[in-house]
């Protein structure tokens with residue numbers, strides 16, 4: 225290996241693990257997690273403590289969208305939160321928001337202010353700390369550099385960040401023991417258009433609340449004049465976050481990882497994931513140190529991280545929180561990614577959230593576990609013991625099926641990106657065809673209803689538990705308790721799977737914010753719930769509420785109309801692609817094509833009708849997505865070109881030079897003696913030529929994109945059709961060269977180093 229690589233490997237081995245001290249009580253005993261959980265969050269209880277009772281009541285009303293926040297209340301909260309935060313070392317505050325860049329944005333303001341007083345002696349200036357209600361409620365960062373998809377021109381760049389009162393404020397540590405007060409915010413334009421991910425997510429949440437409450441209140445009628453039973457439904461979200469952790473000193477030697485988040489060249493080492501020994505294996509100590517330090521910080525931030533484990537690929541890991549209300553869960557997922565990145569850095573590691581950092585081993589996803597819950601905390605996707613007679617469950621279930629049937633193409637849009645494309649449909653991640661897996665039991669429930677026959681043996685109590693005793697194995701395992709069996713089995717190959725009492729949207733990319741996919745899913749289901757409610761009203765006619773027979777009729781109707789999206793088989797198989805085509809399911813292969821679905825009236829009408837997006841917002845988002853896709857690929861192509869031209873090719877030249885020198889020296893002794901080196905040189909030459917040619921072709925593709933394409937849509941299309949293939953060709957040549965070049969000449973860390981702690 226070359227010197228830089230050796231030095232960084234040595235550094236990696238000799239580096240001591242960072243020692244973290246977990247919080248301790250005065251007597252030296254550990255503090256329990258539940259005792260410091262959310263200690264850095266300004267919770268509702270704290271607001272309640274700070275405000276007079278009537279002011280707190282009006283704040284709660286505001287939070288539930290029923291009235292505007294008055295200045296007095298805002299001032300009181302601002303004062304209380306400033307004292308709370310400053311007592312914990314805060315010097316600054318920031319509105320924290322989610323522009324359409326895939327990450328979060330913040331601009332810090334000091335609490336420090338200057339106060340002038342004038343007297344006959346002249347002006348006297350004193351320093352004070354201040355934070356007003358209006359500063360809490362909104363700020364106006366210069367929005368001109370955030371993507372707006374043509375919605376604003378630079379001269380009308382005003383954008384406003386407005387406090388999202390549904391997500392609590394928190395503090396995060398800054399340098400030197402200081403900290404910053406974070407105010408979760410939405411980001412809107414001067415005209416009130418959504419410029420961010422959060423605004424549309426909140427709109428989709430209220431759409432689902434409205435449509436779902438309407439259905440539930442129709443199913444569960446109350447006496448005339450009484451309050452409806454359900455006034456609010458919310459969606460729940462639990463995000464399983466996958467990521468890679470690699471050594472930072474090696475990372476620093478790979479320009480492709482630094483600039484694009486993935487390796488653009490490189491061959492698999494002989495041993496990678498084929499032994500299945502990494503999955504759920506023992507977590508390496510360096511990684512455990514990072515995980516637990518990150519968890520500690522996340523607990524303090526009120527993020528309920530629950531699980532951690534090794535994933536399939538070498539150096540791939542996962543963590544998942546306890547599910548929460550969706551918009552809070554989105555904030556918490558973004559915080560989790562942030563904190564993991566920060567803590568990894570402190571531990572001299574680098575976390576990779578890219579969907580496919582390494583070719584040939586598994587990529588990373590972010591499974592979005594999703595359900596709906598009433599304000600009384602009932603999970604609407606809980607099948608209960610006898611789903612076949614649980615009509616409320618079945619109506620909600622067929623609404624979700626109907627949502628996928630109608631808007632599967634749009635769900636595909638919501639997960640499309642240049643990076644996720646490397647993972648989708650690559651036989652390790654759900655395919656680009658969006659279908660639903662229900663499992664054996666629910667499939668039988670739906671089939672029996674459809675065929676008007678009794679359900680087969682599934683709801684018999686015995687099958688709910690797997691008895692380990694009672695067989696020939698009795699003697700050996702009688703000591704084990706009998707365990708309960710889940711209602712559904714698992715199907716890794718489905719992009720959208722029912723898993724017990726929730727759906728798991730598995731096609732979501734690890735790097736992307738869950739906000740957009742969840743917004744689209746909420747929207748599609750809100751619209752589907754309206755269709756189900758309308759069908760029910762039609763079925764029941766003049767009756768005040770539907771009979772069980774009416775419900776069954778509607779359930780049957782939707783079972784029949786949504787059959788095409790149900791698929792229980794192997795989603796990775798070639799056969800499924802043909803089958804899906806026969807069923808008329810969209811198979812949208814590229815991201816640029818997927819983005820266009822946003823402008824397809826079949827989807828856009830639904831989104832505008834529900835008030836989740838305006839037409840302008842859809843047009844702008846479409847352009848932003850196309851533009852980001854094109855830019856992602858252009859950055860990759862440019863990085864690859866420079867890596868190949870300035871490092872890989874010169875390394876091959878150097879090695880060729882040394883071979884040529886040997887050949888000429890050895891020839892002088894005896895021509896026969898030079899033949900091994902000569903052979904190596906001859907094998908190398910065509911590959912070097914091929915690489916050189918492919919760099920030129922790549923160069924041309926990069927150059928042409930600016931010539932050929934006049935707008936982001938054309939750019940994205942060209943990048944997909946021409947730049948990507950040019951990159952793949954160059955990679956093939958470079959990967960061949962890696963094998964042929966003597967290791968000591970190879971300038972950048974190889975997979976065998978990157979994927980080995």
Ligand code: ADP
Pocket residue numbers: 460461462463464531544545546547548593594595596603725726
């Ligand atoms: P697995 O890997 O078996 O799918 P995990 O425990 O890694 O399971 O993740 C499951 C995720 O689903 C967790 O975040 C969990 O909180 C979440 N979840 C469970 N029930 C619900 C629900 N009703 N709504 C949303 N998410 C849920």
Ligand code: MG
Pocket residue numbers: 464591728
């Ligand atoms: Mg899962």
